[in-house]
Amino acid sequence: MNQNKKYQYEYDRPALATDCVIFGFDGGELKLLLIEREKEPFKNKWALPGGFVFMNETTEECAKRILLEKAGVKNVFVEQLYTFSDIDRDPRERIVSVAYFALVDKHQYEVIAGRDTLKAEWFELSKLPKLAFDHTKIVKAAFQRLKGKVSYQPIGFELLNEKFTLSQLQALYESILEIEIDKRNFRKKILGMGFLKALEEKEKNVAHKAARFYSFDKKVYKDLTQKGFHFEL
Amino acid sequence: MNQNKKYQYEYDRPALATDCVIFGFDGGELKLLLIEREKEPFKNKWALPGGFVFMNETTEECAKRILLEKAGVKNVFVEQLYTFSDIDRDPRERIVSVAYFALVDKHQYEVIAGRDTLKAEWFELSKLPKLAFDHTKIVKAAFQRLKGKVSYQPIGFELLNEKFTLSQLQALYESILEIEIDKRNFRKKILGMGFLKALEEKEKNVAHKAARFYSFDKKVYKDLTQKGFHFEL
């Protein structure tokens, strides 16, 4: 794009882009998928995958395209986060960015990631490198949103395998909410909601009693909400 | 601006604008401030005040400028709502709009409104006229946000006079949440939080027992939150 010229003389409107915060979870801490920038500015720095919005796509379509093209992620939960418009947030020119966040099942993703040419890597949320642009600010906002939302919308399941154990689910909530939860109370509450389907299958090759798998029953959940049920952890 | 030509041949990026949803309350139903469009498209239709984002302002600064220039509103609570980017949301050209919502003390505002040249009018939320563009969609999103937020952030006070009675406050919550609230339980709970300052002053010229005024004590509220207190109605 226009390298050195002052943007004011080239355009009378800001450029529009999207950036994507991609969350993953593998049992320990919450993780973020970052890509290494290949170009200036911030060449070789870690950044959120992002790109310009085309004239024939909505910002959400753009975010999904970026997710696929730059991170190899598709068919995942995506939600608009916030629009960042600080005037100097990009040193090249005025760029307004509509940020999105995505929740991916990290295990399923490993497969897809191999096909990707860009250098992409998972980082623990508490051990992020310095990020390009205002991306640290965007990540913070995304985590706040996730933390705030996870208690009253069943979006946590998006981060887990289709089959998961209650301990995994609990660990996820503990990780996002940054609190400890009582095991018995947690199970009582979440099972009491009625949308978790107990499967026959159990864990294998674990050096302890194998835990039962559960799955999130979207149909039942939808029925419940239509009857006025309101998810709340 | 470019009237009839296809935008694709003029620009390679969407135009960026903001639209503002302005809420007010005067004891009955929640109200919305709309302005009548003076130009095509949607000439003489009611619409949210909006306008293009300049190169030297953030979208929030733009929203505040629009609020002042088009609605005569200043120094009010403003929060980013959502960014609307449907490709055909504006018939002229591709315009992405970052929507904001504002909460104003309607009584204080009456004074300011007189200075305004544009035709502006308050409408009850349930009796809105057909709006220009996708503004009905924006209004719905704004109300949803307000409804969701009012229970865990003390933003309701922004819609009331500095001095208010508990009945006014309750009516506001009932109006936003679209539920009935028990008077005694409401007062117990809200007073129990400790950030409402009881004033000496009472209502005047009411044909019944005069109610005591209260005010929202921001200092106390801030202290409380820093001590881990979490507002929740």
Next chain:
DNA sequence: AGGTTATAGTGTAAAATTAACACTAAGTAG
């Protein structure tokens, strides 16, 4: 002046929810 009308203001008891807490079961590794 006295009665009417309208809203302010107040407490208690039952029900529901949340929080605290410890042991047995089962699978793998050695």
Next chain:
DNA sequence: CTACTTAGTGTTAATTTTACACTATAACCT
């Protein structure tokens, strides 16, 4: 077969929420 590790399960006390009805006071009306 023993040790280790995590799964899985109920009860009780504390707290929070809900339901509910009467007296007080200011203006208005006659």
